[in-house]
Amino acid sequence: MAIKLPIYFDNHATTPVDPRVVDAMLPYFNDKFGNAASRNHAFGWAAEEAVENARAQVAQLIGATPKEIVFTSGATESDNLAIKGVAEMYREKGNHIITQVTEHKAVLDTCKRLEKEGFEVTYLPVEKDGRINLDDLRRAITPKTILITIMYANNEIGVVQPVAEIGKIAKEKGVFFHSDGVQAVGKIPVDVQKDGIDLLSISAHKLYGPKGVGALYVRRKNPRVQLTAIIDGGGHERGMRSGTLNVTGIVGFGKACELCRVEMTEETAKLRALRDRLKESIMSKLDETFINGSMEHRLPHNINISFAYVEGESLLMGINDVAVSSGSACTSATLEPSYVLKALGVGEDLAHTSIRFGLGRFNTAEEVDYVASRVVETVSRLRELSPLYEMAKEGMDLSKMNWKTA
């Protein structure tokens, strides 16, 4: 089978919409255009029914009940609603929030804003493998702690946090546990009961659904979580998120969740095999390549590799018919290399050389082989061009050099 270029291996950024999801959505752009809040005619009823059906589909994927699902515009909004909503509602009880350093900016920047408003935030460090230390977490909890927010799986390195253990600790201490589940939900089994999660952020476009829609799971019993809304208006979503529901997007989101639930076992096995094939084909042919983050506690479709002595952006340029991401500063807006890799203790020199590969539902073994051969070829070529590779081969210790910076 001929390979179609460019190849998409950036499924942590977004995923293509599954054609079955598109089919499910189309009627809601056409005849079934009603507002789900219209209570007195058939158009509204059809829309409401579709939304409730989707709510059940989302709930079923994560072991929740439909009434615990609040639809939002996406996971950034869900993170904001969960953290700010709890902070404001339980301010009387305490002003301390615990998170960790490799969270997505939607969590970190929300916490930073709350700090300006008088909240205290503990940013737990991570170990070399990218996971938090549970003793650190236990020690960080005080009588003032109202919320722990720790992501399920990381978007750069795919490392899965010890979520069930965190859930247990949170319950023991009577603290709410929010998890940003964007990268994990639909990819690996996530169960809010087993994992002891009280609030869970989900995004549709990371699980083969449309952009612009997401959800926040909000636990209703044991314990019941209450939130202060951050968007006021018509009182939709039981007052937690006003605004006319994005019916079409929600229908697609629901369908996408159903497909993930039904196909997860098979899909996980397929993606893990493809990921391992990619890793092996690359790492068996190149020396001085390093995996960032735990291999044991990792999403099956992720691999993040540092290619020593080859700057990430120049590598991306060499494989320009393959869509991947780099932790190199040159590809970020801030000119800083990945804060996630830095948190793991990866040196800045190696952080600049990292590439994130995110496989997805529609990738094939042929694509994996093509990408691996392009990467090997480009890294080899760029190493011939790299003064660092030459110096290392001559036996110089680059970390002991007295570098003159411009």
Next chain:
Amino acid sequence: MAYSDKVIDHYNNPRNVGSLDKKDANVGTGLVGAPECGDVMKLQMKINPSTRVIEEAKFKTFGCGSAIASSSLATEWVRGKTVEEALAIKNTDIVRELSLPPVKIHCSVLAEDAIKAAISDWKHKAGEDAKTADATASHS
């Protein structure tokens, strides 16, 4: 981000990649940048001591496409020039030639620094200018 055609050309077909014997008295070596910053350039020139003409220039670069292109272009430009002519090359000339965007200007600065460092090293070896002995990164 979009690269200019000239950057892509230098990236795909870098000119004068390689190394010269750094112990050769007529070879000046400039090593600038740092791995932590994501850019390291090594520029070497073989200079005829009597005519002061740069007869050969080689580079190796760790860095983005623009850094590779800037140093590749620098080797093309310095070849055949005298030391004094090469010292007159400004980073802004490189920016213009390669149509570098503002975020990539530091690549051109690094290339200019590499030219100056290589010439300083050669001058130092020739006993012309002792105080620039540390113009090149040293192994400590």
